[in-house]
Amino acid sequence: MQKNVLITGCSSGLGLALTNYYLEKGFNVYAISRTKPNITNSNFYHKSFDLSQTSKIKDELSSFIKDISQIYTTFLNAGMLGKIKILEDLSIKEMQEVYQLNVYANKELIDILKTIEVKNILAISSGASLTGYKGWGSYSLSKAGVNMLINLYSNEMLNTKLLSVAPGVIKTPMTDYIRFEIDENVFTSAKKLSEGIVQTAEETAVKMDNLLDRIDEFESGSYIDVRKI
Numbered sequence: 001m002q003k004n005v006l007i008t009g010c011s012s013g014l015g016l017a018l019t020n021y022y023l024e025k026g027f028n029v030y031a032i033s034r035t036k037p038n039i040t041n042s043n044f045y046h047k048s049f050d051l052s053q054t055s056k057i058k059d060e061l062s063s064f065i066k067d068i069s070q071i072y073t074t075f076l077n078a079g080m081l082g083k084i085k086i087l088e089d090l091s092i093k094e095m096q097e098v099y100q101l102n103v104y105a106n107k108e109l110i111d112i113l114k115t116i117e118v119k120n121i122l123a124i125s126s127g128a129s130l131t132g133y134k135g136w137g138s139y140s141l142s143k144a145g146v147n148m149l150i151n152l153y154s155n156e157m158l159n160t161k162l163l164s165v166a167p168g169v170i171k172t173p174m175t176d177y178i179r180f181e182i183d184e185n186v187f188t189s190a191k192k193l194s195e196g197i198v199q200t201a202e203e204t205a206v207k208m209d210n211l212l213d214r215i216d217e218f219e220s221g222s223y224i225d226v227r228k229i
Contacts, residue, residue, distance in 0.1 A: 017201035018041030082138035102142035154221030
């Protein structure tokens with residue numbers, strides 16, 4: 001298998017850390033994000049695209065992905081938090097926006113990936129997919145959807161290992177918003193996050209690679225929390 005990885009949401013956070021990590025390891029990194037990160041490595045191949053435009057994914061990205069031919073691991077990392085609100089104040093439109101990117105974009109991407117040789121697909125999930133914290137309606141529902149999406153595809157892609165992976169709390173603008181801008185007296189999960197362990201994106205990238213070293217231990221379609229293995 002060629003040393004090729006595909007990463008979505010590569011311009012910041014975990015996606016950028018994974019991109020730099022695998023470039024340093026000598027992999028070819030194929031990456032998709034709205035904006036191109038400032039990377040000049042000759043093994044870096046970037047496609048600018050807004051994955052929230054799900055109806056255009058197959059038309060715009062099929063050639064880019066199929067040209068890779070063989071992929072060691074795909075990291076379906078792109079996603080969004082949405083607004084922290086109680087369900088009563090959360091509109092269907094707001095929820096659909098989050099679900100569109102976090103779930104349906106991945107569905108369209110996996111449909112393309114089914115047509116080529118892919119050893120592993122890791123979709124970024126969250127502990128919020130299992131625990132319904134107050135205010136996290138859009139995010140929790142979408143990440144629960146990611147878990148089931150991966151489980152369903154594992155029954156169709158028998159030659160690919162698919163896992164839904166919760167990486168833990170990472171220091172990003174998204175988690176800073178939760179920890180520092182949300183009223184923790186109303187949304188107690190904000191206090192829990194600020195008091196818990198917050199890791200850097202670079203530390204998390206190493207943990208994700210360590211998971212790949214042990215990937216044969218896990219059943220395809222499973223949900224994995226890297227903090228518990």
